[in-house]
Every structure is written in structure tokens, then in C-alpha cells.
Amino acid sequence: VDVTKVDDRGRLDTIRDRVRARGRRWTVAKGAVLETLLDQPGHLSALQIHEVIAARLPQIDRSTVHRVLLALADEGVVHMLGHHGQTRYGMADQPHHHAVCAACGQVAEIPAHLVDLLVTQIALAVGYDLDRVTLTGRCGQCGQP
Ligand SMILES: [Zn+2]
Ligand SMILES: [Zn+2]
Numbered sequence: 001v002d003v004t005k006v007d008d009r010g011r012l013d014t015i016r017d018r019v020r021a022r023g024r025r026w027t028v029a030k031g032a033v034l035e036t037l038l039d040q041p042g043h044l045s046a047l048q049i050h051e052v053i054a055a056r057l058p059q060i061d062r063s064t065v066h067r068v069l070l071a072l073a074d075e076g077v078v079h080m081l082g083h084h085g086q087t088r089y090g091m092a093d094q095p096h097h098h099a100v101c102a103a104c105g106q107v108a109e110i111p112a113h114l115v116d117l118l119v120t121q122i123a124l125a126v127g128y129d130l131d132r133v134t135l136t137g138r139c140g141q142c143g144q145p
Pocket of ligand 1: 043079090091096097098109
């Protein structure tokens with residue numbers, strides 16, 4: 001048994017309970033979108049999410065994926081990032097920061113505990129109330145010669 005998958009299942013169950021507790025609908029499409037996001041490291045575009053889902057559930061079209069993502073963003077389950085002229089979606093249930101590839105726009109999650117102390121110090125230094133840090137550079141693929 002893959003330990004990560006078991007964790008993801010628990011995360012998905014918690015999110016579903018939270019969505020239902022708010023009186024929102026839980027649908028097959030919602031579950032499929034969230035499973036896809038939990039399955040991938042980093043953040044995906046609506047198109048990438050649809051490509052993964054369509055292989056398994058061809059009845060879920062691109063506009064449904066889009067609508068579900070907007071609903072999930074509204075419910076605070078996912079959050080949107082705009083980089084490289086493309087909106088990407090990531091899970092919002094665990095605090096994290098972002099590493100963005102300046103060449104291809106790929107986004108990786110930086111666990112909050114790695115940079116929280118630094119963020120606090122920077123916030124003091126610049127007098128901003130900072131909640132999220134974005135580091136840019138090149139991803140493993142784009143950095144290859
Ligand atoms: Zn994120
Ligand atoms: Zn890249």
C-alpha cells in the first residue's frame with residue numbers, strides 16, 4: 001500500500017465532509033478534479049486536469065472541469081495562480097508557498113514550514129503582512145542543458 005495515497009484519501013474525505021457541511025454539492029466531477037490535483041505534485045491548468053480525467057471519465061468535458069474548479073475555488077478548497085499567461089490550480093487545504101519555473105510556468109509547492117521563519121523576518125523588514133512567497137527560477141526539466 002502506497003502511504004501517500006492513503007494520506008490523499010484522508011485529505012479527500014476531509015474536504016468532502018467540509019464541502020457538504022457548507023451545504024454545497026459533492027459531485028463525481030468534483031471528486032475527480034480533486035483526486036487529480038492530489039495526485040500531481042504542484043499545480044495544474046484546467047486543460048491538464050481535463051486531460052487526466054478524460055482518460056477515465058470521458059463524459060466530463062472541459063467546461064465541466066472549468067466550472068468545478070471555479071466552484072472549488074469559491075469554496076476555498078483550491079486556489080488559483082496566474083503565471084506565464086495561464087491559470088493553474090492547486091490544493092488550498094495545506095499551507096504552502098510556490099516555486100515557479102520562469103521558462104515553462106510549472107509550479108511546485110514549497111512546504112510552509114521550510115520558509116515560515118524567513119517569511120516572518122521579511123515581513124518585519126519590509127513592513128508588509130505577507131502570507132505567500134513565490135520563488136522563481138528554472139524547473140528540473142528546463143534547467144537541463
Ligand atoms: Zn498553491
Ligand atoms: Zn520549466
